Amino acid sequence: MVEIETPRLRLRGWIEADFEPLAAMCADPRVMEFFPSTFSREETEALWKRIHAHFARYGFGPWAMEVEGEFAGSLGLNWVPFETHFTPCVEIGYRLRSEFWGRGLATEGGRTALRYGFEHLQLPEIVAFTVTANKRSRRVMEKIGLAFSEEFDHPLMPKGHPFERHVLYRISRSGWDDLPLDTRLHGVTS
Numbered sequence: 001m002v003e004i005e006t007p008r009l010r011l012r013g014w015i016e017a018d019f020e021p022l023a024a025m026c027a028d029p030r031v032m033e034f035f036p037s038t039f040s041r042e043e044t045e046a047l048w049k050r051i052h053a054h055f056a057r058y059g060f061g062p063w064a065m066e067v068e069g070e071f072a073g074s075l076g077l078n079w080v081p082f083e084t085h086f087t088p089c090v091e092i093g094y095r096l097r098s099e100f101w102g103r104g105l106a107t108e109g110g111r112t113a114l115r116y117g118f119e120h121l122q123l124p125e126i127v128a129f130t131v132t133a134n135k136r137s138r139r140v141m142e143k144i145g146l147a148f149s150e151e152f153d154h155p156l157m158p159k160g161h162p163f164e165r166h167v168l169y170r171i172s173r174s175g176w177d178d179l180p181l182d183t184r185l186h187g188v189t190s
């Protein structure tokens, strides 16, 4: 598995010691504000299995993010797990422990994950989506170079749920090639 280091963080494979801080992060109401609920332990176990299965099947997935030797969250790429008009495609996703917010870490990791997706995986396009009201996440999408495309109803969300409405952001390989160098070249692949 490819691991990536940037000036402030490391995107690496998962180790057993990540499970407890992952479970604590997914049980934090602040982190899960835009999800229908916080995760129970069983839901985090299911997430853990999905992440490992994705890496085993495709060779990439959401990495564990490490900052100053500590587990800071998860960030990476995965195939969108539902069918709709913009799939099949790969999405970029990020979830950080709230102690690590506001330092530009999602932006730093996100830029390097996009570079990995385009240069290493040779993907034609990468998307991101979130609940319309999740301004923090939308801001990260914009800062790493994705452009707003449209609103859509998330097919896995219950009909009428306040979080059903999502925003879709996208970036194509050629769009990424056209980004300024300092946006594209963040991070060192090892």
Ligand SMILES: CC(C)(COP(=O)(O)OP(=O)(O)OC[C@H]1O[C@@H](n2cnc3c(N)ncnc32)[C@H](O)[C@@H]1OP(=O)(O)O)[C@@H](O)C(=O)NCCC(=O)NCCS
Residues within 6 Å of the ligand: 030, 031, 032, 034, 093, 094, 095, 096, 097, 100, 101, 102, 103, 104, 105, 106, 107, 108, 129, 130, 131, 134, 135, 136, 137, 139, 140
């Ligand atoms: C979204 C998340 C990953 C951002 O991580 P982060 O490391 O704090 O992000 P960054 O510091 O790189 O950038 C955050 C940007 O959002 C801005 N921001 C923060 N709160 C905001 C708000 N309420 N409204 C608008 N912008 C906001 C910040 O000012 C910053 O932009 P700036 O650099 O232009 O000032 C983190 O908040 C998180 O894990 N949230 C919970 C999980 C989640 O929602 N994931 C996305 C689901 S798709």
